[in-house]
Amino acid sequence: MRNNGNTAEVMNGFDVQKIRADFPVLSQKAYGKPLVYFDNAATSQKPQVVIDALVEYYSSYNANIHRGVHYLSQKASQAFDDVRVKVKEFINASSEREIIFVKGTTEAINLVAATLGRSAIGQDDEIIITGMEHHSNIVPWQLLQDQTGCVIKVIPFNEKGELHIEKLTELISNKTKLISVVHTSNSLGTINPVKEIIRTAHAHHIPVMVDGAQAVAHDRVDVQELNCDFFAFSAHKMLGPTGIGVLYGKAELLEKMPPYQGGGEMINSVSFEKTTYNEIPFKFEAGTPNIADVIALGKAIDYLNAMDRKSALQHEQQLLAYATDKISEIESVRIIGTANEKASVLSFVVDGCNALDIGMFLDTMGIAVRTGHHCCEPVMNTFCIPGTIRASFMFYNTFEEIDHFIAGLKKAIALLQVK
């Protein structure tokens, strides 16, 4: 099907090699061998324009924002503010007031748990999450549980890694205050029927938080169309830098939530008698923001917007299908996560082989995969496995890379398999 990866990919109107040239890390070597980077679910590689944006900011207009009256400060403030608008448009929020800059998805969820959670979710109130959540969408709610005595309920999933969505209405009660679900599972690849979950939740007047960490890199997200109440994502999974992410929240909810962290910028006025808080989004952005990384996030969005995203997604799905077919031919491999709708994440185990050993062997060939529980211990426990080997693809990966990976996997199995 894909013997000459280059030709086929160009013929489809999607020039992978041209795109790869934009990502400097992809031409790196690992132990003297060409890098095959299949750990995109952990973090994506960055195009040169994103890297350049960081250098440019610090070289030519670094200044603190919103506070200074001088030229550099104006320039930095403008660049920063422009990105908030860009993010709003990227996810089709109705206002930039609804875009809060945070460290990443984990902080976004912690913010909601700490503010909406502590003010509106009390003893015996209920929160619903799913069995396939990343720890970052489990532990903040457990911390809330410890603090307030609320109860966490879990939507289970089946052997394919698909949610038992019919259980949602059974789990909902008059005590349910929030539903928080992952859009796309980092361990199973499952793309959940988030729109349907939100519709059901809203019919019961329950707000929904969506962990979108794995979603935004691969497909357009429209928060108004989804009608989610909160949406969180991380820049570093969508070509941007680490340390910056976004919490989207509907304005009417954000306005009612108490502040998260206290300090500068999030205040209106401060005295020892009384301090009043700034309006949204600034209420939730205490301290000097991560200015450079916000600007770089803007460049990542520009890069994605300039791409033919539909073709990019199609390419990723073809990579997934190809890798899935090839890996299914290996007898001792068992794929974990076989949902009908999946992102380009391929998790698997090998009978008679330890996942870490396989991952390390592939590493010696320059192939970067991830092994372990992927911060989804409950998922692994459900499958009664300690962890998986996970290959996760991005639009800059190629079919040749998959061939190399499959060959490497077969060699690893030959070396390691306990007979």
Add this chain to the structure above:
Amino acid sequence: MIEEKEKEIVEEFELFDDWTDKYQYIIEIGQKLPALDNQYKVDDNKIKGCQSSVWLHSYEKDGKVFFEADSDSTFVKGEIALLIRVLSGEEPQEIVNAPLKFIDEIGLRQHIAVTRANGLASMIKQMKLYALGIQSRQQA
């Protein structure tokens, strides 16, 4: 002597040019490590790393400390085999004090993220704690 055994291992590893070869050698050593008797593969003996499990059994004989161990990862078994080769059959004090420089010298420290994941550091700590325990009993 611990230092001599470490020196032998470092010399063996110097024969290899790159990480790929070293990895394969560690795998070979791991595949040769005798399995631990099931009676010792119990929770009390378990050292949990992030991604693999290790069972460590120690006993005293003629004033010296001996170790046997097993893991669900062949690579970790290779690491265990090296540690056992160096530390098993030695005096408790020697074990407690051993700096185990060979781990860096054979280039394993570069892969520290992996060693963190597989609990190598925890394993070493546990072996030294056993030795310390045996030493305390001897001195009591």
